[in-house]
Structure formats: structure tokens, C-alpha cells
Amino acid sequence: MEITGKRVLVTGGSSGIGLAIARVCLAKGAKVVITGRRPDPLATAVAELKASGSIWGVSADVGTATGRAATLKQALDALGGLDILVNNAGGVRAGRLETTSEADIEAMVAVDLLAPILLTRAALPALRASGDAVVVNVASGIALIGAPFYTTYAAVKAGLARFGEALRRELKGEGIHVLTAYPGGTDTPMMRSNRAGPELGFSREPASxxxxxxIAGIEAGAFEVIRGGETRAKMIAMNRDNPEAVDERFLGLKSVLEDAVKDHSAL
Structure with missing residues (x-):
């Protein structure tokens, strides 16, 4: 796909990976709408990006039906259509499952899984009208290798990944492609309360x-983008071929990892 001239909607676009995606799309000549729940950071992001091209902001919570409806309506009004939908908005709460509140579990399911499914469903007529459209679902490396103390987050991100795979096959030949991204540890505001470092498998790369x-994956028509390099690739292979070895590796890190991620919350 050629990004120039495309109409792009990025949820969770006021910071982190979403903001970086918006910046790259604008640099390539796309028109972009970003969304965010908090009006002030959203306004700051839009002001920062204005010099780079055609950018609009929608202050809405895509975790709610009202927020999704407002997001899509305002995006279509601003852009005049839709070619690329980036489901990037998400939230996390780490910790032991039995000490994670029901409200936090429900919030992760609502924002990380239900919201992208329902927003994509609502956006399909506009994407179909494009004739050359892409849905990007930003999952997580934890969707590929389940990590202790991220049980619900792993579940919803793995669910998002399989949703994307199934939808890609459902829409094959209909002018809408689906790409799933699996970021590893990324230097974003969402990770600020996570104190785990590279020794615990949380190396961080720039959001850019x-x-x-x-964006390179979109341009190439890729099915997936997996970050983390050779180290991540080896872990994925080990998790497939010898999952007990991965279990033992986490066992050796468990107490230190639990302490390092116990305050990791971004909901």
C-alpha cells in the first residue's frame, strides 16, 4: 500500500506508539485523526503534529459505545472516508490474577479486545468503500509468549491477534487487509510504572x-510485525517447541519479576 494520500484513524494516538504512528503517516503524506481519552494530552499531540500535515484530534473513550460512535463519526467527517484503521488504544494492569480487581480485568477486556472488535465492525463499511484499506491491530509480544503476572493482558492481546487473523481471512479478496503488530518492551508512558529491565525480558526500544x-509492514502488505529481534524469535521458537523450558526460565525470575511489575498499571 502507498501511504501518501491515505486517510488514517489511530486510536490511542496522543502518546507512545500511536503518536509515533501518526507522525510517520503524516511524514508520508497521509491525513490523520488521532483519538485519546484525556483532552489535554490530545490537544498537545495535535498541536505538535500540525506542522507536519493534516491532523485532527477526537477526545473520546473507545472503551465505550458512545466513545466509539463519536470517534468514527468525527473521523469520517474530518477525513471524508477511511483507508487505514489502527487499533492502538490499550491498557494494562499487572500483578497476580487473584489480587487483580474485577474492575481492572473488565477494563482490559473492554479496551484491549472488545473496543477494537466493535470499532472495526463499525468502520467496515467505510473501509470497504475505500477499496484499498488496512486494519492494524496493535497486540503485544506477550500475546506470543505468555508471561506471569500478565494473565489477563496476555489473554486479551492474544485474542486480538486471533481476531485479526480470522478477520484477515474473512475479508480476503474484498479490498481490506489486516495486519497484527506485536511490540516488545517500548519506551512509552504506558511502561513508566514497570520497573522490569532487560534482565527480566523487558528491553525497551523507541516508539518511533x-x-x-x-508502517513498513503496511506498505509491504505484511501479515504481522514482530519486534524484539533474534532474541524474541528464539523465545517464540522455544515456547512452541519446548514450553517447559520457558516455564523453568520464568520460575527462576518469578519473585524478582513479580516485584518489578507489581505497580505496572495504565488503565
Missing amino acids: DVAEAI
């Missing part, structure tokens, strides 16, 4: 690198 890889 993840965004560049995702």
Missing part, C-alpha cells in the same frame, strides 16, 4: 522504531 516497522 516500532511505528516505522508497522
